[in-house]
Amino acid sequence: MLFLLLGVLGIALKYLEIDPVAGWNWWVVLAPFGLAVLWWWWADKSGYTEKKAMEKMEKRKQSRIDRQRDAMGMLKRRK
Incomplete structure (x- = not known):
């Protein structure tokens, strides 16, 4: 859940062009969503x-x- 909140916060900051997030690449902003998917996969598998x-x-x-x-x-x- 933390990864999803970070991802949504990152998208909001990027959309609103708030520094320093406005200068980051999109893959950095969207990375928490990928981490959330990996976490859910690991939690289910383990x-x-x-x-x-x-x-x-x-x-x-x-x-x-x-x-x-x-x-x-x-x-x-x-x-």
Whole structure:
């Protein structure tokens, strides 16, 4: 997401002709979009995306279990 924001910011600065971006080549301004594509490709190939999704689901599951135990009075409260 950071690469996309940098790319959009670069295009806006280039379009509005704000220095120093106005003097840069277009390939430099558009490079963050290529980096975003590479990042997404790597994240999918390496399993990073799925691992993060599984961690998020596990955290939500544990939170739900803790809320239910607390509602039943089974969870010990820390002081």
